[in-house]
Amino acid sequence: MSVAVLGSGSWGTAFAMVMADAGQDVTLWARREEVAATINDTRRNADYLPDTELPDNLRATSDVGEALDSAEIVVLAVPSQSLRDNLGDWGGHIPQESAVVSLMKGIELGTSKRMSEVITDAGDIDPARVVVVSGPNLAKEIAARQPAASVVASTSPRMRARVAEACATPYFRPYLGGDVVGTEIAGATKNVIALACGMASGMGMGDNTLASLITRGLAETARLGTGLGADPQTFLGLAGVGDLMATCASPLSRNRTFGYSLGQGKTLEETIAATKQVAEGVKSCKSILELARSVDVDVPIVENVEAVVYEGRSTREVVTALMSRARKLESN
Ligand SMILES: NC(=O)c1ccc[n+]([C@@H]2O[C@H](COP(=O)([O-])OP(=O)(O)OC[C@H]3O[C@@H](n4cnc5c(N)ncnc54)[C@H](O)[C@@H]3O)[C@@H](O)[C@H]2O)c1
Ligand SMILES: O=P(O)(O)OC[C@H](O)CO
Numbered sequence: 030m031s032v033a034v035l036g037s038g039s040w041g042t043a044f045a046m047v048m049a050d051a052g053q054d055v056t057l058w059a060r061r062e063e064v065a066a067t068i069n070d071t072r073r074n075a076d077y078l079p080d081t082e083l084p085d086n087l088r089a090t091s092d093v094g095e096a097l098d099s100a101e102i103v104v105l106a107v108p109s110q111s112l113r114d115n116l117g118d119w120g121g122h123i124p125q126e127s128a129v130v131s132l133m134k135g136i137e138l139g140t141s142k143r144m145s146e147v148i149t150d151a152g153d154i155d156p157a158r159v160v161v162v163s164g165p166n167l168a169k170e171i172a173a174r175q176p177a178a179s180v181v182a183s184t185s186p187r188m189r190a191r192v193a194e195a196c197a198t199p200y201f202r203p204y205l206g207g208d209v210v211g212t213e214i215a216g217a218t219k220n221v222i223a224l225a226c227g228m229a230s231g232m233g234m235g236d237n238t239l240a241s242l243i244t245r246g247l248a249e250t251a252r253l254g255t256g257l258g259a260d261p262q263t264f265l266g267l268a269g270v271g272d273l274m275a276t277c278a279s280p281l282s283r284n285r286t287f288g289y290s291l292g293q294g295k296t297l298e299e300t301i302a303a304t305k306q307v308a309e310g311v312k313s314c315k316s317i318l319e320l321a322r323s324v325d326v327d328v329p330i331v332e333n334v335e336a337v338v339y340e341g342r343s344t345r346e347v348v349t350a351l352m353s354r355a356r357k358l359e360s361n
């Protein structure tokens with residue numbers, strides 16, 4: 030199958046490698062011409078995955094028209110907040126019958142839309158063509174071809190089957206799903222919970238604190254998702270608890286690392302300056318909070334992370350705020 034992957038950062042490159050390993054004919058689009066040329070010449074993406082040799086059936090280009098020409102699957106792997114503008118430039122080139130895959134884990138600022146909604150809006154794509162891939166998939170581990178699983182979710186059984194078939198390898202196992210809303214809410218919200226876990230670790234807190242944050246983070250993610258019509262079962266699966274565990278525990282996570290820096294007392298500006306790759310939760314904490322308020326769902330961890338990032342509250346203050354909330358039933 031002919032596949033275009035638009036975005037040659039960590040996950041775009043790693044997922045392009047997965048699809049090439051699965052036997053597809055993959056074109057990876059890079060913004061900068063020199064990045065595309067280096068990938069073609071050296072078989073490596075030196076900025077993002079320098080240790081990974083890329084297969085020969087993966088080639089790079091900085092010409093989006095060339096990448097999209099006759100693609101049967103179009104994979105989008107850009108920062109969530111730039112997707113709308115990118116689709117404004119690319120929309121006309123996306124082939125009519127293609128499946129359009131979102132790898133992104135964020136919620137748009139200003140609109141609080143999920144990435145699949147941005148794709149249908151800004152790309153003028155039928156929702157049935159949109160497929161979301163999400164799970165515990167730290168790019169570096171996938172690029173090292175370590176076994177992992179993921180959810181391939183779409184309302185269209187035909188589209189999700191096409192994408193799952195095209196990315197199945199001995200080290201990458203796709204599971205099929207129909208809950209696009211839950212899969213996307215789980216993927217975006219776990220980044221914010223990982224920021225909170227990073228903050229706690231950076232402040233010197235241990236495993237009890239992390240387990241409490243992960244568990245209560247899962248509770249508020251599920252509450253938000255089901256408030257938006259998701260299947261509660263999704264949050265117990267790979268896109269839910271699976272990704273939450275990987276991201277909150279791993280030093281490879283950019284969101285966790287960002288939170289860790291804040292927890293250690295670095296300022297927001299210092300932390301942003303030291304962060305070379307996208308940590309989606311930093312922006313999405315605001316849009317997720319707005320989304321939760323729009324359906325009247327309580328998301329205290331998200332709310333407190335937003336207070337640190339957008340309102341300048343200290344990590345110490347939010348620990349006190351979270352620990353002194355009114356008593357409640359765990360199941361509520
Ligand atoms: N890295 C992972 O382990 C991983 C795993 C699963 C999902 N994701 C999600 O995938 C998405 C992409 O993440 P990533 O890890 O590839 O990020 P990254 O920071 O490694 O790469 C982002 C890429 O987007 C490009 N880019 C930046 N601004 C752009 C713009 N305005 N227009 C077009 N391209 C732009 C960059 O040049 C880079 O190639 C995110 O939503 C992330 O949450 C990442
Ligand atoms: O590095 P992060 O924090 O963006 O997380 C990467 C992936 O989403 C893990 O599944």
